[in-house]
Amino acid sequence: MHQPTRLHAGRMRTFSAAPLLLVLALAVPGLQAQGTVPAEAVKVEAHASKWDYPKEIKAPEGSKTHLVEKGDTLWDLAGKELGNPYAWPQIWELNQWIKDPHWIYPGDPLVIDLARGVATAGSVPEAVADLLPDRRRVDQNTSLRPELGFTFQDFIQLPFIVPEGAEAYLNRQGAFTITGNKRADRQYLGEGETVYLNGGSNEGVKAGDRFLILKTVVRKLMHPTIPKKNLGDVIQQIGVVRVLGTQKNGSEAVIERCLDSVEVGDHLEKFVEPANLPSQLRTDVTGPIKITANAGVVVFSRDNKLASAGGDMIIIDKGAKDGLKVGEVLLAARVQSFSVGFDKQKKPPTESIAYYLGQALVVRTDAQTATCRVLRSVEELHAGDTLTH
Numbered sequence: 001m002h003q004p005t006r007l008h009a010g011r012m013r014t015f016s017a018a019p020l021l022l023v024l025a026l027a028v029p030g031l032q033a034q035g036t037v038p039a040e041a042v043k044v045e046a047h048a049s050k051w052d053y054p055k056e057i058k059a060p061e062g063s064k065t066h067l068v069e070k071g072d073t074l075w076d077l078a079g080k081e082l083g084n085p086y087a088w089p090q091i092w093e094l095n096q097w098i099k100d101p102h103w104i105y106p107g108d109p110l111v112i113d114l115a116r117g118v119a120t121a122g123s124v125p126e127a128v129a130d131l132l133p134d135r136r137r138v139d140q141n142t143s144l145r146p147e148l149g150f151t152f153q154d155f156i157q158l159p160f161i162v163p164e165g166a167e168a169y170l171n172r173q174g175a176f177t178i179t180g181n182k183r184a185d186r187q188y189l190g191e192g193e194t195v196y197l198n199g200g201s202n203e204g205v206k207a208g209d210r211f212l213i214l215k216t217v218v219r220k221l222m223h224p225t226i227p228k229k230n231l232g233d234v235i236q237q238i239g240v241v242r243v244l245g246t247q248k249n250g251s252e253a254v255i256e257r258c259l260d261s262v263e264v265g266d267h268l269e270k271f272v273e274p275a276n277l278p279s280q281l282r283t284d285v286t287g288p289i290k291i292t293a294n295a296g297v298v299v300f301s302r303d304n305k306l307a308s309a310g311g312d313m314i315i316i317d318k319g320a321k322d323g324l325k326v327g328e329v330l331l332a333a334r335v336q337s338f339s340v341g342f343d344k345q346k347k348p349p350t351e352s353i354a355y356y357l358g359q360a361l362v363v364r365t366d367a368q369t370a371t372c373r374v375l376r377s378v379e380e381l382h383a384g385d386t387l388t389h
Contacts, residue, residue: 047107149279
């Protein structure tokens, strides 16, 4: 299981050895008070969270309820409450509604069993002495959670191609537009800032609705290997907004999450919670790679990069009509031609071989194209490289 560090602004993808559970930088209300929970169950106020958190909670005797705050991680909470950060799996065990150990959110309630706080500083509690920092206590017959190949962080940075053009796509989706922001002196906006949109109660918008922020990043993308073939426009997902309140024809919203700057003029479509996709790496990577009939070609790399590697997003020129499905892992290969003869009078014969570059997970399929996340790479991937089953 990969273990991300705390994310700051930008696109940090470095991983640390500590199992830090990230807290999105949102100011969200939560329980009325922290500390020991009274005998009666306490209701949890609604807040932005990816998880189906308990709507009311009652901590057992000897335990306390902690309301997650900005900057909290299970690692730090275990160190503070249980005496040793390596005891963090004990907190996770009591809060199994957290499905992905990389994310906790301000406002999330955590039950912490204070009776387990028997560790002294610098020691490893016996209860977790046999656990690695990135492993949860499980029965021997229970499989460990797989490494995730596609998470929420990846989802809000996903590019895709619309062959009909951005305007036609946005009209078809009934997309709204960010028409202004609370701080008129700011062009580039980030998390926690207030924006206004041109959709209100007359359009069915209500408080609490979430919308995906879209930005058109490329017009008329040309195929790298087929001359004069226009693939369409590239749209980039860049974040999520949550509606705070509505008027008849407009709404006020907050930028809930983004890893790219948001601007007035960016568009919004209805947000649908993405699925976490496991990373199931293939082992058939030795020797020449066999290119299948429906193999795709890399036509775009996020941020228009000339080369892509592990963690990057790419788009290929094959999609659902070619049989591609979300969750499939494709092999990346580069075809190399070499001479098998020598004749000064005429062009010598050649042979071709496809050698292994890496693996990519299909995370979105459209009719004619698909977006993939590079899981592993032994060499950088370039436009024109092949992805095959």
